[in-house]
Structures are given as C-alpha cells and as structure tokens.
Amino acid sequence: MKNKKIKKETFFISVLILIISQIFIKIFGLVYRLYLTNREGFGDTGNAIYSSGYQIYALLLTLSSVGVPNAISKLVSERIAIGDYRGAKRVFKVSFISFALIGLFGTIVLFKGANYISNVILQIPEAELTLVALSPSLFFVSIISVIRGYFNGIQKISITAKSQILEQVFKTLFTIIIVEMIVLISGTNTTLMAAGANLATTFSIILSFLYLCFFYKTNNFLVNKVQVKSKKERILHIIKQILVVSIPISLTAILTSLNKNIDSITVIRTLKTFLSEEEAKIQYGILSGKVDTVITLPMSLNVAFATALVPAISSAKAINDIKTIQNKISFSLLITILIGLPCTVGLFIFSDEILNLLFPNASNGAILLQISSITIIFVVITQNLNGALQGLGKVVVPMVATGIGLIAKIILNLILIPIEDIGVNGAAIASIINNLIVCIIEFIILNKLVQIKFSFSKYIVKPIIVTAIMGISSYYLYLLLINYINFKFAIIISLIFSVLIYTIFIIIFKIFDDDELLSLPGGKIIYKILKTVGIYRKYK
Numbered sequence: 001m002k003n004k005k006i007k008k009e010t011f012f013i014s015v016l017i018l019i020i021s022q023i024f025i026k027i028f029g030l031v032y033r034l035y036l037t038n039r040e041g042f043g044d045t046g047n048a049i050y051s052s053g054y055q056i057y058a059l060l061l062t063l064s065s066v067g068v069p070n071a072i073s074k075l076v077s078e079r080i081a082i083g084d085y086r087g088a089k090r091v092f093k094v095s096f097i098s099f100a101l102i103g104l105f106g107t108i109v110l111f112k113g114a115n116y117i118s119n120v121i122l123q124i125p126e127a128e129l130t131l132v133a134l135s136p137s138l139f140f141v142s143i144i145s146v147i148r149g150y151f152n153g154i155q156k157i158s159i160t161a162k163s164q165i166l167e168q169v170f171k172t173l174f175t176i177i178i179v180e181m182i183v184l185i186s187g188t189n190t191t192l193m194a195a196g197a198n199l200a201t202t203f204s205i206i207l208s209f210l211y212l213c214f215f216y217k218t219n220n221f222l223v224n225k226v227q228v229k230s231k232k233e234r235i236l237h238i239i240k241q242i243l244v245v246s247i248p249i250s251l252t253a254i255l256t257s258l259n260k261n262i263d264s265i266t267v268i269r270t271l272k273t274f275l276s277e278e279e280a281k282i283q284y285g286i287l288s289g290k291v292d293t294v295i296t297l298p299m300s301l302n303v304a305f306a307t308a309l310v311p312a313i314s315s316a317k318a319i320n321d322i323k324t325i326q327n328k329i330s331f332s333l334l335i336t337i338l339i340g341l342p343c344t345v346g347l348f349i350f351s352d353e354i355l356n357l358l359f360p361n362a363s364n365g366a367i368l369l370q371i372s373s374i375t376i377i378f379v380v381i382t383q384n385l386n387g388a389l390q391g392l393g394k395v396v397v398p399m400v401a402t403g404i405g406l407i408a409k410i411i412l413n414l415i416l417i418p419i420e421d422i423g424v425n426g427a428a429i430a431s432i433i434n435n436l437i438v439c440i441i442e443f444i445i446l447n448k449l450v451q452i453k454f455s456f457s458k459y460i461v462k463p464i465i466v467t468a469i470m471g472i473s474s475y476y477l478y479l480l481l482i483n484y485i486n487f488k489f490a491i492i493i494s495l496i497f498s499v500l501i502y503t504i505f506i507i508i509f510k511i512f513d514d515d516e517l518l519s520l521p522g523g524k525i526i527y528k529i530l531k532t533v534g535i536y537r538k539y540k
Contacts, residue, residue, distance in 0.1 A: 014157040021161035022300045025168040032175040033293045036197055038361040041188025047289025048281040049194040052122050052264045053130030058257050068099055069149035070310045070390050071246035076153025077311035081318040087233060092150045094238045103142025111135040129195035137202045140209045147212045153311050159215055167208035174200035248395035255402040259409055263427050270417040283424040286365040291372050298343035299379050313391025329388045330453040331516055336384050337459055340377040341467040342502050347373035349475050353491040371428040378435035385442040401441040409434040466505040474498035
C-alpha cells in the first residue's frame with residue numbers, strides 16, 4: 001500500500017467541488033423526479049406514496065447517521081490540525097464499528113415496523129412496500145456517513161463528492177430501469193412503481209458504499225512522519241466525544257426532518273376533512289413531489305458551505321485562529337445570500353412557467369411553489385449558521401433553535417391547513433415562519449460568539465437591489481419573447497439571461513471587495529480582467 005501525504009483542499013476549492021457535485025446530483029435527481037411524475041400511472045398520487053415512505057426512512061436515517069459526518073469531520077480535523085494522525089485514525093475506526101451496529105438496528109426497526117408505520121402513522125397503506133424496500137439502506141448509510149466524515153475531516157472533500165455523484169447517477173438509472181420492469185410485468189401499478197423507485201435508492205447506496213470502501217483500502221492519507229506525542233485515547237472516551245457532538249447534530253437534523261414528517265402526517269389527514277381522500281393525496285403529492293423537489297435545488301447547492309465550514313472552523317479553532325473563523329463565516333454568509341435571494345425571486349416570478357416546463361403532464365401547484373420559494377433564503381442562511389456553530393463546538397444551539405421553530409410549524413400547520421381557503425398552502429406558510437425563527441435565533445447567538453463582520457449595505461441592500469434588477473429585467477424579457485417563440489424557449493432564455501444580468505450587476509455594485517474576489521477559485525484571472533476595465537483598481 002502506497003502512503004500519501006495529506007494534501008488539503010482549500011476551503012473554497014472544497015466548496016466549489018461540493019457545489020459542482022450538488023449540481024450533478026440535483027440534475028440527475030430532477031431527471032428521475034420528472035420521469036416519475038410524468039410517468040403514466042405514477043403522477044401526484046405516486047409521489048404521495050413515494051414521498052411519505054421516504055420521509056419516514058429519512059427520519060430513521062437521521063437517528064442513525066445524519067449527525068455523524070459533521071461529528072467525525074470535526075473530531076478528525078481537530079486532531080489533524082495539531083498533528084495527531086494516529087488519534088484521527090482511531091476516531092474513524094471506533095466510529096465505524098459503533099455506527100455499523102446502530103445502522104443495523106435501524107434497518108431491523110424499519111423492516112419490522114413497515115406495516116404499522118404505513119397503516120397507523122401515515123394512514124397510507126400503499127407506503128408499506130416502499131419502507132421495506134428502503135430498510136437495508138439504513139445499515140449502509142450509517143457506515144457511509146462515517147467514511148465521508150473521515151474524508152471531510154482530512155479535507156479530502158472531493159472523495160465525498162464523487163461518491164455522492166456516483167450514488168445519484170445510479171439511483172436515477174436504477175429508478176427508470178426498475179419502474180419500467182415493473183410496468184412490463186404488472187402494468188401501471190402505482191404502489192409497486194413507488195416501491196421500485198425506492199428500491200433503486202437502496203441499490204445505489206450499496207454501490208456508493210463499495211466505492212468508498214475500495215477508495216479507503218487503496219489510499220492511506222495519514223502518515224506518521226509529523227505525529228505529535230499523544231496519549232492513546234480509550235475507546236469509551238472516543239465514543240463519548242463522538243456522541244457529545246453527533247447527538248445534538250443528529251437531533252437538529254431530526255427536528256429539521258420532522259418538518260416534512262409533520263407535513264406527511266398532518267396534510268392528508270387534515271385535508272380529508274373537506275376534500276376526498278384521493279384529492280388530499282394529490283395535494284400532498286404536489287407539495288412533496290414537485291414543490292419540494294424544485295426548492296431544494298438551491299438549498300442543496302448551499303450545503304457545500306455548511307459542509308466545508310465544519311472542518312475549516314474546527315481546525316482554526318484548534319489553533320485559536322479567530323480571524324480565519326470570522327472571515328470564513330462572513331464570506332460564506334455573503335455567498336449564501338447571493339445564492340438564496342435570486343433563487344427565491346426567480347421561483348416566485350416564474351413559478352407557473354417552471355412547473356409547466358418541468359412537469360408538463362402534472363403542472364399544477366404554482367401558488368404553493370411561490371409561497372414555498374420564500375423559505376429558500378432563510379434555509380440557506382441557517383445551513384451556514386449551523387455549520388459555523390457546529391465547527392465552534394456549539395452543537396446544542398442549532399438543536400434548540402430548530403426545536404423552537406418546529407413547535408411553531410406544528411401549531412401553524414394545525415391552524416392554517418384546516419382553513420379551506422388556505423389548505424395545503426398553510427404547510428408552506430408554516431415552513432416560512434419556522435425557518436425565519438431558526439435563522440434569527442442562530443444568527444444572534446453566532447454573532448455574540450465571533451462578532452460576524454456584517455455590513456447592512458453589503459449583505460442586505462446591494463443584494464436586494466441587484467436581485468430586483470434581475471427579476472424585473474428577466475420578467476419583461478419573458479413577456480417580450482412569449483409573443484414570438486414557444487414558452488419553453490422563452491422561459492429558458494429568460495432564466496439564462498437572469499443569471500447573466502445578476503452576475504454583471506454583482507460586479508458593477510462591487511459587492512465583493514478585492515480580497516474576497518481574489519480568494520475565489522480563478523479569482524486572480526477575474527480580477528485582472530475587471531482591473532483592466534476599471535471596475536477594480538487595487539491589484540495584489
């Protein structure tokens with residue numbers, strides 16, 4: 001086995017790698033969602049069955065593994081920062097065995113409880129097969145989460161990104177293949193099609209696991225040439241450290257996941273008081289299958305910052321580098337705002353057109369998408385705040401804030417959804433309030449801890465002005481184009497134009513200062529060009 005020295009990826013290179021991977025993941029994810037929604041015999045009803053089962057799986061997945069990557073990443077990066085490579089490796093080995101056992105337990109619970117969960121909790125009996133199909137995934141994902149946390153901790157995030165792309169590519173392929181095989185064998189049976197789509201998830205996760213195991217076995221990134229003198233940590237002490245970090249992170253993720261479970265439990269149940277059961281399922285299918293799919297794209301892109309922030313801030317904290325912590329948090333928040341605002345406005349303005357473009361056979365839900373789009377800006381900011389707080393070791397803060405927001409979500413769901421004029425839109429309104437509350441609480445606490453460098457003009461006023469220019473100009477371009485070309489081409493051209501005009505006005509308004517622009521991947525080349533045209537003047 002050939003040893004290799006650790007070659008850390010820089011913070012923004014790590015972010016760029018993760019963003020690119022998330023783009024690929026979401027493109028392929030959108031492909032299989034479009035395929036399922038537009039497939040005869042599936043549609044919004046199939047989405048309701050598929051999503052309800054998947055949300056229960058996601059909740060159990062959170063219990064068994066969601067907090068693990070960031071916990072392992074934090075603990076490994078802290079040891080790497082001070083040269084304790086043996087300690088980092090020991091953290092990995094202990095956590096691998098521990099979470100394999102936890103994942104196995106989760107698999108058994110989901111498999112054995114599928115009937116009760118689908119019939120009693122969800123009140124969607126058709127979801128039983130989807131839960132059974134997903135049950136083996138819990139074991140493999142628990143182990144995968146440890147391996148990815150280890151690679152993130154040594155700042156080899158590209159390995160995690162590659163495994164995620166591989167998983168999503170095969171999930172898309174398996175979904176199409178399995179569903180088409182089911183149609184050939186049993187016809188358009190919606191229940192079997194939904195179960196088959198979730199079985200594809202299990203197969204793709206197993207392949208991702210095999211890839212990561214192979215990569216780990218054939219590469220040794222930790223060598224002992226600069227190993228500091230350190231006392232060998234006891235297994236129970238390591239497990240305690242992992243749990244102290246991972247439990248609050250997992251509970252935060254559980255509470256976040258419960259947002260969707262609250263919808264899966266309350267929406268259909270409540271809508272049935274004034275709608276037929278079939279119509280109630282369709283309304284929930286629109287929310288869970290189409291709207292959530294569209295609005296999670298910008299959220300998933302921003303996960304790159306939250307993921308990269310944990311090891312970066314943990315390393316800086318281990319050597320007491322406060323300035324680096326402040327700079328990384330502040331700049332990450334700026335990028336997040338610049339990602340979240342245009343996505344919110346774009347989806348709000350073009351909600352109907354986007355749904356018609358993506359789901360031509362089931363395009364209803366424009367108002368629900370408009371309302372839901374407002375949550376994007378609050379969610380993406382909260383993702384960064386979570387990463388920063390976790391990196392600083394304040395893992396309880398996101399948990400408490402998310403819990404408070406969740407209480408508001410439950411109350412508002414129960415109040416708003418039963419109102420006939422509001423209906424399923426009440427779930428989206430409740431999500432906005434929920435995420436706003438969490439965002440405000442976490443920002444206030446983080447600012448007290450590290451004094452975030454935050455300029456109201458730079459972070460709020462200028463991005464809002466630039467976003468408004470983008471929204472207005474792209475909307476009027478669309479109104480012009482629709483008179484001459486097909487609406488599909490008109491909306492695509494308008495969206496491309498919005499990206500271009502947004503980028504141009506970010507530069508014109510000089511939202512990035514010189515140092516921030518230079519720190520971006522390819523920043524020096526961009527800076528030289530902008531300096532040449534007179535927008536930026538100071539060159540380093």
